[in-house]
Amino acid sequence: MHYCKSLIVTMSKTEYDAIVVGSGPNGLAAAITLQKSxxxxxxxxxxxxxxxxxxxxxxxxxxxxxDICSAIHPMAVAxxxxxxxPLEEHSLEYIQPPxxxxxxxxxxxxxxxxxxxxxxxxxxxxxKENYLSLIGPIKKNFHSLIPEILGPLHIPKRxxxxxxxxxxxxxxxxxxxxxxxxxxxxxxxxxxxxxxxxPLNKLTTSAIGLxxxxxxxxxxxxxxxxxxxxxxxxxxSYFTSLGxxxxxxxxxxxxxxxPSSKAVxxxxxxxxxxxxxxxxxxxxxxxxxxxxxxxxR
Numbered sequence: 589m590h591y592c593k594s595l596i597v598t599m600s601k602t603e604y605d606a607i608v609v610g611s612g613p614n615g616l617a618a619a620i621t622l623q624k625s626x627x628x629x630x631x632x633x634x635x636x637x638x639x640x641x642x643x644x645x646x647x648x649x650x651x652x653x654x655d656i657c658s659a660i661h662p663m664a665v666a667x668x669x670x671x672x673x674p675l676e677e678h679s680l681e682y683i684q685p686p687x688x689x690x691x692x693x694x695x696x697x698x699x700x701x702x703x704x705x706x707x708x709x710x711x712x713x714x715x716k717e718n719y720l721s722l723i724g725p726i727k728k729n730f731h732s733l734i735p736e737i738l739g740p741l742h743i744p745k746r747x748x749x750x751x752x753x754x755x756x757x758x759x760x761x762x763x764x765x766x767x768x769x770x771x772x773x774x775x776x777x778x779x780x781x782x783x784x785x786x787p788l789n790k791l792t793t794s795a796i797g798l799x800x801x802x803x804x805x806x807x808x809x810x811x812x813x814x815x816x817x818x819x820x821x822x823x824x825s826y827f828t829s830l831g832x833x834x835x836x837x838x839x840x841x842x843x844x845x846x847p848s849s850k851a852v853x854x855x856x857x858x859x860x861x862x863x864x865x866x867x868x869x870x871x872x873x874x875x876x877x878x879x880x881x882x883x884x885r
């Protein structure tokens with residue numbers, strides 16, 4: 589999954605209390621949260637189907653469904669927010685494979701991640717204890733840690749456990765790799781940390797690797813039955829059951845296209861946002877001032 593912050597623009601009119609632009613998992617979550625609070629919410633999506641990265645399509649032969657972006661969802665089953673919703677009542681079902689992943693090597697062997705931390709560690713040979721000492725504490729405290737890790741900035745309820753996690757999570761993945769002696773363990777670790785989509789010598793690249801490994805031992809790495817689209821469909825079904833409204837094929841190019849509302853939330857990329865908030869007719873200097881500092885980083 590891709591993560592992006594929702595930006596809120598306040599408006600004065602009230603055809604809707606809020607409009608959410610973009611139907612990725614963040615947009616759907618925002619729409620559900622607002623609708624559950626008693627607000628009148630419209631969710632708009634530029635594509636013909638909802639979901640953002642949660643899309644599945646018949647790309648080859650009829651009846652053969654392919655996930656276009658995300659496919660395996662350890663964080664969906666770990667998410668406190670998703671777990672608070674009755675998504676199983678909206679046809680969402682997960683398949684839990686006995687082996688979450690396999691990291692193959694040129695010599696025909698592979699490292700595997702199973703639900704059992706002991707089994708996974710035992711297959712790493714002399715790195716068994718290194719793996720257990722690194723992932724064991726996170727797996728042990730996973731259910732109390734995950735709300736701290738995934739939640740917004742707040743005063744931690746579990747400061748000691750969070751600090752222990754943070755000491756490793758803040759490190760570059762290349763530093764953590766030095767704890768392992770075998771290529772099998774190093775490869776498994778590198779594959780996990782690569783989900784940060786950053787060079788592995790950057791700070792905090794260890795965080796995603798630690799969380800994904802612990803999630804595999806705690807909640808598994810499930811596949812939504814029918815494809816990733818089923819997560820989006822279940823979220824959308826629940827949202828509309830609450831009274832929310834969804835419009836697809838609604839490509840937003842400026843705020844003027846939207847119905848009147850008190851607020852607009854965007855679940856889109858940072859580069860898309862300025863063209864909507866500051867359309868071409870607007871003075872270009874305003875757009876550059878508002879966005880240049882971020883894009884130049």
